Amino acid sequence: xxxxxxxxxxxxxxxxxxxxxxxxxxxxxxxxxxxxxxxxxxxxxxxxxxxxxxxxxxxxxxxxxxxxxxxxxxxxxxxxxxxxxxxxxxxxxxxxxxxxxxxxxxxxxxxxxxxxxxxxxxxxxxxxxxxxxxxxxxxxxxxxxxxxxxxxxxxxxxxxxxxxxxxxxxxxxxxxxxxxxxxxxxxxxxxxxxxxxxxxxxxxxxxxxxxxxxxxxxxxxxxxxxxxxxxxxxxxxxxxxxxxxxxxxxxxxxxxxxxx
Amino acid sequence: xxxxxxxxxxxxxxxxxxxxxxxxxxxxxxxxxxxxxxxxxxxxxxxxxxxxxxxxxxxxxxxxxxxxxxxxxxxxxxxxxxxxxxxxxxxxxxxxxxxxxxxxxxxxxxxxxxxxxxxxxxxxxxxxxxxxxxxxxxxxxxxxxxxxxxxxxxxxxxxxxxxxxxxxxxxxxxxxxxxxxxxxxxxxxxxxxxxxxxxxxxxxxxxxxxxxxxxxxxxxxxxxxxxxxxxxxxxxxxxxxxxxxxxxxxxxxxxxxxxxxxxxxxxxxxxxxxxxxxxxxxxxxxxxxxxxxxxxxxxxxxxxxxxxxxxxxxxxxxxxxxxxxxxxxxxxxxxxxxxxxxxxxxxxxxxxxxxxxxxxxxxxxxxxxxxxxxxxxxxxxxxxx
Ligand code: SF4
Ligand code: SF4
Numbered sequence: 064x065x066x067x068x069x070x071x072x073x074x075x076x077x078x079x080x081x082x083x084x085x086x087x088x089x090x091x092x093x094x095x096x097x098x099x100x101x102x103x104x105x106x107x108x109x110x111x112x113x114x115x116x117x118x119x120x121x122x123x124x125x126x127x128x129x130x131x132x133x134x135x136x137x138x139x140x141x142x143x144x145x146x147x148x149x150x151x152x153x154x155x156x157x158x159x160x161x162x163x164x165x166x167x168x169x170x171x172x173x174x175x176x177x178x179x180x181x182x183x184x185x186x187x188x189x190x191x192x193x194x195x196x197x198x199x200x201x202x203x204x205x206x207x208x209x210x211x212x213x214x215x216x217x218x219x220x221x222x223x224x225x226x227x228x229x230x231x232x233x234x235x236x237x238x239x240x241x242x243x244x245x246x247x248x249x250x251x252x253x254x255x256x257x258x259x260x261x262x263x264x265x266x267x268x269x270x271x272x273x274x275x276x277x278x279x280x281x282x283x284x285x286x287x288x289x290x291x292x293x294x295x296x297x298x299x300x301x302x303x304x305x306x307x308x309x310x311x312x313x314x315x316x317x318x319x320x321x322x323x
Numbered sequence: 324x325x326x327x328x329x330x331x332x333x334x335x336x337x338x339x340x341x342x343x344x345x346x347x348x349x350x351x352x353x354x355x356x357x358x359x360x361x362x363x364x365x366x367x368x369x370x371x372x373x374x375x376x377x378x379x380x381x382x383x384x385x386x387x388x389x390x391x392x393x394x395x396x397x398x399x400x401x402x403x404x405x406x407x408x409x410x411x412x413x414x415x416x417x418x419x420x421x422x423x424x425x426x427x428x429x430x431x432x433x434x435x436x437x438x439x440x441x442x443x444x445x446x447x448x449x450x451x452x453x454x455x456x457x458x459x460x461x462x463x464x465x466x467x468x469x470x471x472x473x474x475x476x477x478x479x480x481x482x483x484x485x486x487x488x489x490x491x492x493x494x495x496x497x498x499x500x501x502x503x504x505x506x507x508x509x510x511x512x513x514x515x516x517x518x519x520x521x522x523x524x525x526x527x528x529x530x531x532x533x534x535x536x537x538x539x540x541x542x543x544x545x546x547x548x549x550x551x552x553x554x555x556x557x558x559x560x561x562x563x564x565x566x567x568x569x570x571x572x573x574x575x576x577x578x579x580x581x582x583x584x585x586x587x588x589x590x591x592x593x594x595x596x597x598x599x600x601x602x603x604x605x606x607x608x609x610x611x612x613x614x615x616x617x618x619x620x621x622x623x624x625x626x627x628x629x630x631x632x633x634x635x636x637x638x639x640x641x642x643x644x645x646x647x648x649x650x651x652x653x654x655x656x657x658x659x660x661x662x663x664x665x666x667x668x669x670x671x672x673x674x675x676x677x678x679x680x681x682x683x684x685x686x687x688x689x690x691x692x693x694x695x696x697x698x699x700x701x702x703x704x705x706x707x708x
Contacts, residue, residue: 227664
C-alpha cells in the first residue's frame with residue numbers, strides 16, 4: 064500500500080495538528096473552485112451533501128403561513144414555549160433585515176418587511192458547532208453531510224450555541240415535555256439541560272420520506288436534495304433563480320439557500 | 324498539618340462559620356437550579372453564557388497570576404518575595420479550582436462531565452481547558468504541600484519541587500491562553516475575534532493578581548496575623564502598575580482598530596457596552612466605572628504626590644482589582660452576545676439566583692484561602708521558632 068504524504072502526516076505523532084492544517088489548506092483551495100458549494104476532500108468525486116432551497120417568492124404569496132414549522136414541531140416533539148428567552152426553535156420565521164443584515168437596503172426594506180423568511184440550521188460544510196463540541200455530541204455525518212446530535216451525550220455546555228453564527232441551536236432551559244402540543248411517539252423527546260436543533264429529518268430520510276417541512280408546504284416552496292447532484296431538486300431550483308445564503312463570508316459553507 | 328486549621332480564636336471561627344453558611348446557600352441554590360432548570364437564571368437563548376462563564380474567565384486569570392510572585396522568586400531570586408510566594412501559589416490554586424466550579428455550575432448536564440474525557444475531542448478548546456486547569460491545580464497542590472511539609476521537618480524541599488515550580492510558570496500562561504482561545508476563535512462573535520485576546524487576558528490577570536495579593540498582605544498586616552514585609556508589597560505594587568499600563572495599552576489598541584475601521588459588527592458590541600444600543604444601556608455605567616477605576620488606580624500608582632501616600636495604596640489595588648473584575652467577569656460575556664447574530668439587542672442581567680451561586684463559590688474560595696493560609700502560616704511560625 065502506498066502511503067501518501069497526507070496519510071503519513073495523519074499517522075504521525077502530530078496528527079491532530081497536521082490534520083487540522085491539511086484540512087484548512089484544502090478548504091481554502093476548494094473555496095476557490097466555483098461550484099454550488101465549496102467541495103471538501105482532496106478534489107476527488109464530490110461528496111454527498113444535503114441542501115435546501117427555500118423559494119421566498121412562493122412564501123410571500125401566503126402571508127402568515129407557518130405550515131412547515133408546524134409540521135416540524137409535530138414530527139420532532141419541539142415544545143412551544145411562549146417565553147422568548149427559553150424558546151426551542153428548529154425552523155422559524157425571522158425578518159429579512161435580521162437574516163441578511165448586509166443585504167438590507169431601502170428596496171428590501173420596502174418589499175420584504177413583514178414577509179415570512181424561514182430559517183433553520185444550515186448543516187454547514189465547516190460547522191463551527193461541531194468544531195467546538197467537547198464530547199462529539201454533535202457531528203457531521205459523512206454519508207450525507209447532515210449535522211447530527213446525540214442528546215444523551217450532550218453535557219449542556221452550550222459552547223455550540225456560542226459558536227454557531229446563525230443561532231440555529233436551542234438549549235432546554237426548562238423541561239420541554241409539558242410544552243409539546245402533540246407527542247409523536249416515534250421520535251424522542253428531549254430532557255432538560257441539553258441542546259437541540261434541526262436534523263434535516265434524518266429519521267424520515269431513513270424511511271425514504273422527504274423532510275416534514277418539504278412535504279407540508281402546499282406551495283412546494285422548499286426544494287431539497289443532494290447539492291453534489293446537478294439533477295437534484297435543490298440544484299435545479301438554484302440554477303433557475305438567484306439565491307442568498309446567510310453570512311457566506313464566514314467560511315462555514317451554509318447549505319440552506321433562500322431564493323429571494 | 325491539617326490540625327492547624329482547627330486552632331483558632333473566636334474571630335476566626337465566626338469568619339469560617341459565615342463563609343460556610345454562604346457556601347451552603349450557594350450550593351442549595353445551585354441544586355435548585357439544576358432541578359428546575361437553568362431557566363431560573365437570567366440566561367437566554369441569545370445569551371447562553373453569562374455571569375458564570377465571565378467569573379470562570381476572571382478566576383482562571385487570577386489563578387495564572389501566581390506567576391507574578393513565583394517567577395521573580397524562583398527565577399530571579401527576589402528575596403523580598405520569600406514570605407509571599409507560597410501564599411501566591413495557594414491563591415492561584417484556589418482561584419483555578421473556583422474557575423472549574425464556575426464551569427460546572429453553568430452546565431445543563433454537569434453529571435455527564437466525564438463525557439469530555441470519555442470521548443476526547445481535541446478540536447474543542449474545552450477539552451484542553453479542563454485538562455490544563457486540573458493539571459495546574461494538581462501541580463500547585465503538590466508543590467505547596469511538599470514545601471510546607473519540608474519546612475515542618477526542617478529540611479530543604481526536594482529538588483524535584485523546583486522542577487515542578489518551573490513547569491508551573493509556562494503552565495500558568497497556558498491556562499489563560501487556552502481560556503482566551505475558547506473565545507477568540509469563533510467567527511460568530513466579532514467582539515472576541517481578536518488575536519489580542521490572550522495577551523489582554525494575561526495583562527489583566529497579572530494586574531488583578533498582584534493587586535489582590537497586595538490587598539491580602541495589607542489586610543493580614545492590619546489584622547496582625549502576618550507581615551510579608553514592606554518591600555514585597557512595594558514590589559507587588561510595581562508589578563501591578565506595569566501590568567495595568569500594559570492592559571490599558573492593549574485595550575486602547577482594540578478601540579483604535581474597531582473605531583478607525585468602523586466595521587459595523589465590531590463597533591456595535593463596544594457601543595453597546597460603553598454607551599448602550601437601541602435604548603438598552605444596562606452595562607454602560609458599569610463599563611464606564613471599570614474604565615474610571617483603571618484610570619484612578621493608574622493615577623495613584625503613577626503620580627508622585629499620590630504614590631507616596633501609603634494610605635492610598637489599598638484604594639489603588641481595590642480599584643485595579645474591581646476594574647478587571649467588571650470588565651472580564653461580566654462585560655466580556657455580554658459584549659460578546661449583544662447584539663446577537665440577528666443584530667438584536669438582547670437583554671441579560673444576572674438575577675438573584677445566579678448571584679447567590681456566585682456568592683457561594685466566592686465564599687467557598689475565601690474559606691479555602693482562609694484555612695490554607697492559616698495552615699501555611701502556622702507551619703512557618705512553628706518552623707521558625
Ligand atoms: S447552522 Fe449553526 S448549528 Fe447548523 S451546522 Fe451551521 S454552525 Fe452548526
Ligand atoms: S452543549 Fe452539547 S452539543 Fe453543544 S457543545 Fe456542549 S456537549 Fe456539544
